[in-house]
Amino acid sequence: MADNQKKGNAFTNNPIVKAVGTQKIVVVLVLIILLAFFSAASSAFRQYSTILSIMDYTYYLAFLGIGVTFCLITGGVDLSIGTGLVCYGLIGGYLITHNNIPVIVGILVTLLVGVLMGTVNGLIVSLGGLPPFLATLCTMMIARGLGSLATSGLSVNWPPTAAENGWARMLFKIEVGGVKLPIGFIWVLLFAVIMSIVLNKTKPGRYIIAIGSNKEATRLSGVNVVKYQTLAYVFSGFFTGLAAIAYANTFQALAPGTGAGMELNAIGGAIIGGTSMSGGMGSIAGTILGVFIMSVLQTGLPNIGLQANYQQIIIGMVLILAVLVDVFKNKKLA
């Protein structure tokens, strides 16, 4: 028992590997292999526009992933982030396009609705004691209905780049000398760094990890577990709001009734990145890497001629693999 830390092989004992974590290195390798494979197999993949496309997928998935990582670390999950994204984006976008409010206010409203929904999720789970899976499955449906109601069933387009108030799109993509630059990645990096610090260096982060490891021991240490468990879902709601803004400003229309399924891509990314479904363990950097794999798959698979149905099957299998790795890891720990 005592020496299971000392064991390992030359690879896992390497100081760099130790610092970064085995799983992240494996994920990076898989990412490189995937990119190489798609580049070799498809000439369409080898174009610059592919990078833009991968990035478009990455933005919203990364934001969703960052938020849901906190829920996963508490040992819970947030399934409402997929339909939530569409719902919040619809509400903000509708106010901008139909009620002529300034874009910045629309953005704030989108975030605010996300935070509110996250708070509701958190309180149902922490105070109400509902299993997170069930609680957020319900709010997932509520969010879907709410989004349709808010726009009376209409799709919403956030202002296009060419429009007078289309500046929000330039947060993610700008054209310099005829070349489109995916600058949205700066935001992803910025928030990833901030939340990584929150997770590892601040009190909320420490307690969220502790709750996921052993909630009862944390409670008996005099920690307000209700508060910090709720906070994880508030984070998730806020980042779903950010994801909604990213999605609405990189893709064309938000359609009511959609969004289900996005949460699985984000959760899948987090798990591929080493966050444990059983809680207590996870990292933001891992989530970003994992999300990259999801968006490379989503961009690359159509390029090698696999249509949507095959994509679903392959992504599903990748997720099974990732969860199996997680289960295996936990067994080894115990």
Add this chain to the structure above:
Amino acid sequence: MGEVILTMKGIDKSFPGVHALDHVDLEIRKGEVHALMGENGAGKSTLMKVLTGIYSKDEGTITYEGKEVTFSNPREAQAAGVVIVHQELNMMGHLTVAQNIFIGREIMSGGIIDDKKMNEEARKLFDKLNIDIDPTETMSRLTVGKQQMCEIAKAISHDAKVIIFDEPSAALTEAEIEELFKIIRDLREKQLGIVYISHRMDEIKVITDRVTVMRDGGYVGTLITKDCTKDDIINMMVGRVIYEDPKTESTVPKDAPVVLRVEHLNAGKMVKDVSFELHKGEILGFSGLMGAGRTETARALFGADPKESGDVYVNGEKVEIKTPQDAVRCGIGYLSEDRKRFGIVVDKTVAENSTMASLERFMKGIFINKKKEDQVSQEYVEALKTKTPGVDQLVVNLSGGNQQKVVIAKWLVRNCDILIFDEPTRGIDVGAKSEIYHLMNQLVAEGKSIIMISSEMTEILRMSDRIIVMCEGRKTGELGIEEATQERIMHAATLRN
């Protein structure tokens, strides 16, 4: 009493580090109720587990109906007619009474379960035992007592010849116990051999014919119940030599202030009207048998479980403790009996665990000051002599004793003045034990006050300045260390009121 039906001879069983059974003998006759007694950890349950094939024995023989047998699992034992009625009920609450009784051996007709037939069979069984239960009732809607009756009926339906009752009366009301005894007497009439494990001295006198006493994994002796007194049995149960010197007098000055006063605490079924005082610098021992309500009292006091009523005063001031947060704010720390579940976060480091209750002190702005965290944790590692390669070591890699020290460090870092040690040395080896004892003495010398819950008599007598004895949720005794003896404690611990 009829002929001998079951003999266990020279049964020996060791687990890593524990000699659980040391050449134990037991003889059961047809038509007798045979009490098996002993303190917690005396080896009663282990002996019964060896008998029913849950554990394998290292040495010794079991003779059943004239033949030497070894059951390799409870199913084999059951098939042969040796069944055990467990203290915890193994019932599926959503199924009906009959479905529970016939689980695993359903009566089928044409590939379909024949519920009607099973209900009939169950009704016949109940009639035979004079039990009044509707077989079609859903199990979870019965009282605990009735559920127990079903468990007994289920055991008997296996054509049992030897039935073992493991503390059957623990959860029953007075009336239900009467009913249980009626059934047991009935079974005795029918020439079954019955083993009755209980801590309740009064019941032993009422229902049993013979008593076998065990102590520290060994066989002490067998008595005819009607020829012996309660004190005879108690003497046999506790009559061990105490190796460690028991404390002979309290080290607490007479005028030491009261730091904690609990008045009329009530919480659930296990804490009934408990009142006590804790003085500064005192180790207050809480003794009693398993299920006496000591842990429940501590948890209610600490705010870990809700309490129904009762007042708590810390340093003379009335405080409202509704959550562990409140308790910690009042300077109370709780070291759980189950470290892995309630005490530590095993997959986190020594430093993270040490500062868990007092992270506020380690903040620099909104950030955790990792350097200070490590430094303070290191100080406590040194002060408590915790054996760990470093403060960044995961707690899971430490031994039980060192994990316990990490929990102690957690509360010391928090500066708690009142510490509740619940079974502080459970699962800790002998060497580490005396270190923990030393540490506790040092803590009270520094002016901390300790409530120590312990099921080990030697530990209670060695450490406590004063002893509170509980039985079935009530305080049944309070003894100064100078007047406390094992016999007096055991007497109070088996007192029903």
